[in-house]
Amino acid sequence: MIEIRWDSKKCAMPQDCRVCLDTCPQGVFRIMPKEARKPGKATEDWVIGTLFLSLCTACGTCSDVCPKKAITVAVAS
Amino acid sequence: MCEFCTQHGEGKKWYLQAKNYSEELLNDQRKQFMAEFFGDFEHVIGDKVAALDKAIATDAAGAKALFPMVVEQQKRDHWGQVVPVEEIEQILDMSLSVVRVPCACRSMLRGFREARYCFGVTGATSAAKALSVADYPDYKDLEVLNTEEAKAAIRKLDREGLVHSVWTFISPMIGGICNCSVNECMALKTRTRLGLQTMFKAEYAARVEWEKCNGCRNCMKVCNFGAISYSAYSRKCSVNQLQCYGCGVCRALCHRDAITLVERAAVPALAGEW
Numbered sequence: 001m002i003e004i005r006w007d008s009k010k011c012a013m014p015q016d017c018r019v020c021l022d023t024c025p026q027g028v029f030r031i032m033p034k035e036a037r038k039p040g041k042a043t044e045d046w047v048i049g050t051l052f053l054s055l056c057t058a059c060g061t062c063s064d065v066c067p068k069k070a071i072t073v074a075v076a077s
Numbered sequence: 078m079c080e081f082c083t084q085h086g087e088g089k090k091w092y093l094q095a096k097n098y099s100e101e102l103l104n105d106q107r108k109q110f111m112a113e114f115f116g117d118f119e120h121v122i123g124d125k126v127a128a129l130d131k132a133i134a135t136d137a138a139g140a141k142a143l144f145p146m147v148v149e150q151q152k153r154d155h156w157g158q159v160v161p162v163e164e165i166e167q168i169l170d171m172s173l174s175v176v177r178v179p180c181a182c183r184s185m186l187r188g189f190r191e192a193r194y195c196f197g198v199t200g201a202t203s204a205a206k207a208l209s210v211a212d213y214p215d216y217k218d219l220e221v222l223n224t225e226e227a228k229a230a231i232r233k234l235d236r237e238g239l240v241h242s243v244w245t246f247i248s249p250m251i252g253g254i255c256n257c258s259v260n261e262c263m264a265l266k267t268r269t270r271l272g273l274q275t276m277f278k279a280e281y282a283a284r285v286e287w288e289k290c291n292g293c294r295n296c297m298k299v300c301n302f303g304a305i306s307y308s309a310y311s312r313k314c315s316v317n318q319l320q321c322y323g324c325g326v327c328r329a330l331c332h333r334d335a336i337t338l339v340e341r342a343a344v345p346a347l348a349g350e351w
Contacts, residue, residue: 001134018188027260030127031188032119033215039116042214051127051186054134055270 002056003074004028006048011070015046020062020071026055029062078342079280079351081158085249090280092160092243092251095171102250103200110154111201111246116213118181126263133271144273151275157244157255157264159279161325161338162235165254166228168243172198175227176205177220180255182263193220194234194256196227201252231256238299240265240324242276259301269302277351279323281338283316289335290314296327296336318347 132140292312
């Protein structure tokens with residue numbers, strides 16, 4: 001099993017960077033509002049998560065290119 | 078003829094029937110469905126697909142056993158079919174109004190919240206207007222396009238190699254026209270990578286006219302489905318119709334006018350291939 005960890009403390013403004021989203025060859029990531037959207041309120045806090053983790057090959061591109069070194073890819077046996 | 082033409086088109090192409098774009102179809106149920114769908118797309122849709130993906134990773138056979146049920150639900154609520162550019166133009170001619178909106182998939186998968194690749198038609202236009210910016214400040218203004226502007230925009234996207242499709246918001250109301258590449262589209266991605274049939278192939282399949290092809294391979298560059306191959310021996314391209322979705326975007330880049338679309342139903346080997 002592959003696990004991708006994203007550290008929100010290191011990556012405070014994912015919406016302004018998006019490098020992981022754009023470079024992942026398999027398109028594994030998603031960016032989403034931290035909380036469910038509520039009418040009348042613009043989203044301020046965004047988080048990075050995975051959506052198509054089953055497609056991840058653990059190639060390591062995301063952790064290499066992340067300017068904040070906020071992503072780690074772990075392969076558990 | 079696909080099952081949707083039988084069901085929603087009285088034997089003709091279902092997405093060319095004006096009744097499926099009628100403003101009257103936009104009832105409260107559909108308004109609510111669209112508000113929930115787009116209002117919090119990343120969680121409402123994103124979480125569902127993420128859960129499905131996780132299920133596949135942990136127990137592929139068990140997850141795939143649930144696919145038919147998911148597909149049936151999609152066919153009721155929200156499913157799409159690939160449509161070539163000339164028929165998209167016919168749809169735009171039928172639609173009373175067109176808006177261009179940011180693509181929810183590219184927003185979630187790429188973080189581009191201003192990627193205006195999606196078009197709302199008739200009923201969905203009203204719904205998009207109802208989902209006002211005041212209610213959902215994450216979504217910027219709606220661009221209202223006239224028919225000619227909308228057609229020009231679609232042609233441009235066609236030359237960029239984007240696959241066109243129509244989408245229902247509670248069948249049979251068609252509310253959206255999408256223009257997608259495979260890695261940035263939730264539907265194309267779940268279909269081609271996870272094998273979930275939420276998006277259906279076009280009523281057509283492409284074919285290369287052997288004599289005309291000069292082997293330039295421009296068509297290969299834009300095919301989202303890996304359906305085109307090149308022979309270094311004969312210096313020609315050919316389409317594997319079993320893999321072709323019939324989007325027809327390969328035609329826009331062919332200098333020799335060598336690619337045509339044939340009716341899927343007229344190719345016996347493609348019977349039932351949707």
